[in-house]
Amino acid sequence: MTEKPSHDSDVSFIRxxxxxxxENELTELEVMREYGDDDSLNVxxxxxxxxxxxxxxxxxxxxxxxxxxxxxxxxxxxADPESHPGTVKSQMVGTVYLQAEPGKPAFVxxxxxxxxxxTLLIIEAMKTMNQIASPRAGTVKRIxxxxxxxxxxxxxxxxxx
Amino acid sequence: MTGYWPKGYDRIILDEVDSTMSEAARRVAxxxxxxxxxxxxxxxxxxxxxRVWADTPGNLSATLVFxxxxxxxxxxxxSFLAANALFEALSLYVDRSKLxxxxxxxxxxxxxxxxxxxxxxxxxxxxxxDYLSIGFGxxxxxxxxxxxxxxxxxxxVLGEGGEAVAPEVFLTTLAGAYATQEAKLELLGFARxxxxxxxxxxxxxxxxxxxxxxxxxxGIFDTIDEEGNLVLITGTGRRTIAAADVYF
Numbered sequence: 502m503t504e505k506p507s508h509d510s511d512v513s514f515i516r517x518x519x520x521x522x523x524e525n526e527l528t529e530l531e532v533m534r535e536y537g538d539d540d541s542l543n544v545x546x547x548x549x550x551x552x553x554x555x556x557x558x559x560x561x562x563x564x565x566x567x568x569x570x571x572x573x574x575x576x577x578x579x580a581d582p583e584s585h586p587g588t589v590k591s592q593m594v595g596t597v598y599l600q601a602e603p604g605k606p607a608f609v610x611x612x613x614x615x616x617x618x619x620t621l622l623i624i625e626a627m628k629t630m631n632q633i634a635s636p637r638a639g640t641v642k643r644i645x646x647x648x649x650x651x652x653x654x655x656x657x658x659x660x661x662x
Numbered sequence: 663m664t665g666y667w668p669k670g671y672d673r674i675i676l677d678e679v680d681s682t683m684s685e686a687a688r689r690v691a692x693x694x695x696x697x698x699x700x701x702x703x704x705x706x707x708x709x710x711x712x713r714v715w716a717d718t719p720g721n722l723s724a725t726l727v728f729x730x731x732x733x734x735x736x737x738x739x740x741s742f743l744a745a746n747a748l749f750e751a752l753s754l755y756v757d758r759s760k761l762x763x764x765x766x767x768x769x770x771x772x773x774x775x776x777x778x779x780x781x782x783x784x785x786x787x788x789x790x791x792d793y794l795s796i797g798f799g800x801x802x803x804x805x806x807x808x809x810x811x812x813x814x815x816x817x818x819v820l821g822e823g824g825e826a827v828a829p830e831v832f833l834t835t836l837a838g839a840y841a842t843q844e845a846k847l848e849l850l851g852f853a854r855x856x857x858x859x860x861x862x863x864x865x866x867x868x869x870x871x872x873x874x875x876x877x878x879x880x881g882i883f884d885t886i887d888e889e890g891n892l893v894l895i896t897g898t899g900r901r902t903i904a905a906a907d908v909y910f
Binding site: 516517592593594595596598601602603604605617618620624625626627628629630631632633634635636648649650651 | 710711712733734735737738739740741742766767779780781782783784785786789790791792794874875876889890891904905
C-alpha cells in the first residue's frame with residue numbers, strides 16, 4: 502500500500518534509520534522518501550564517533566608500560582553481543598516467542614545453520630506476531646533471549662555467524 | 663457503505679482453505695496491492711499462539727494481506743485500525759452501544775467475544791516489514807461453544823439480536839471500514855486512530871488485569887500511549903505494557 506506516512510510514522514522511520522546506523526557502525530546515512538510529486542521527506546542522520554587512540558603511536562620510550570590496559574578490554578568487546586557484527590537486534594518493544602506456538606519445537610537452536618529469511622523467533626506487540634527472519638545465511642552462535650521475555654528496541658536477540 | 667468495495671484493494675473468495683492466514687503467507691509474493699482473502703470454510707483456522715479458531719459456516723473468516731511502508735512497531739499499531747474498522751462494520755448490524763473495544767484489538771458485543779483479530783508480520787531486519795497480514799474471524803451467525811478457561815463467552819451477531827448478514831456482504835463492509843482507517847492514519851496520524859479507539863474502550867478508568875508472558879499486572883486502565891501501549895496505574899506506579907492478554 503502506498504501511503505503518505507503520518508508524523509508518527511516519520512518519527513518511527515527516523516528511529517529505525519538511527520538503529521540501522523548504529524547497528525552497521527555507520528557514521529552517516531541519508532535517505533529520501535518520496536510520497537508524491539511534490540512531497541518528500543529527506544532524512545540525514547549522522548553520528549559522532551570517537552577517534553580510536555592508536556596504542557602503537559605511543560612514544561617508544563614508554564612502550565613496555567603503556568599497552569597494559571588494552572588487551573584486557575579487547576576480549577570483553579568481542580564477547581559483548583551489543584557490538585558483535587552477527588547480532589540480530591530487536592526493532593520493536595514486545596514479547597519474544599521462540600516457537601511458532603506452545604508445545605512446538607523452537608524455530609532455531611544453537612549450532613544450527615540457517616538460510617537467509619529463515620524465521621529465528623517471533624516478537625509480539627499488540628497482538629501482532631512479528632516473525633524475525635535471519636538477515637543472512639550462517640550458524641546460530643547464541644540465542645540471547647528466553648521464551649516470553651520482554652524486549653526493547655535494540656535488545657540483542659540472536660548471533661548469526 | 664455496504665455495497666461498495668474500496669478502491670485499490672483486491673478480493674479473493676475461496677470455498678475452502680486451511681487458514682486464510684496461511685493462504686495469505688503463501689500468496690504474499692504474488693500480490694501487487696492490498697488483498698482480502700476470504701474463505702467460506704477454514705479447515706485449520708487458528709488464533710493467537712496456536713489457539714484453535716472454530717470455524718462455522720455463516721461466520722466470516724478473512725485476511726487482509728499487504729505491504730505497508732511500516733516499521734515493525736508501526737505494523738503492530740494496525741491492531742487498532744483493525745479493531746476500529748471491525749467496530750464500525752459491526753455497528754451497522756448491531757446496536758452500537760453494545761459494542762466495546764478491549765486492548766489491543768478485541769471487539770466485545772454485550773461483553774462477549776464476537777470476533778478475533780490476529781496480525782502477523784515478517785521482516786528481515788530492514789527498516790520496514792516485508793508484509794503484514796490481518797486476520798478476522800467474526801461470529802456473524804453462530805457462537806462456538808465456550809472453550810475451558812476463556813473468560814469471555816463467545817457470542818454471535820445474530821444471537822445477540824443483530825441482523826443476519828452474509829459473510830461476503832460483511833466482508834465488503836469491513837473492507838470499506840478498514841480502508842477508511844488507513845486513510846485516517848495517512849491524513850491525521852495515529853493520534854486520531856488512538857482517539858477513536860479510546861472512545862470505544864471498555865473499562866477505561868477501571869481496574870483491569872494484563873497477563874504478560876511472565877506476570878499478571880493489575881491496575882487502573884489509564885489510557886493507551888501514543889505508540890498504542892497499554893498504560894496501567896498500579897500500586898507501585900505507572901506501567902506501560904506492549905504485549906499481554908487483558909482480563910476484567
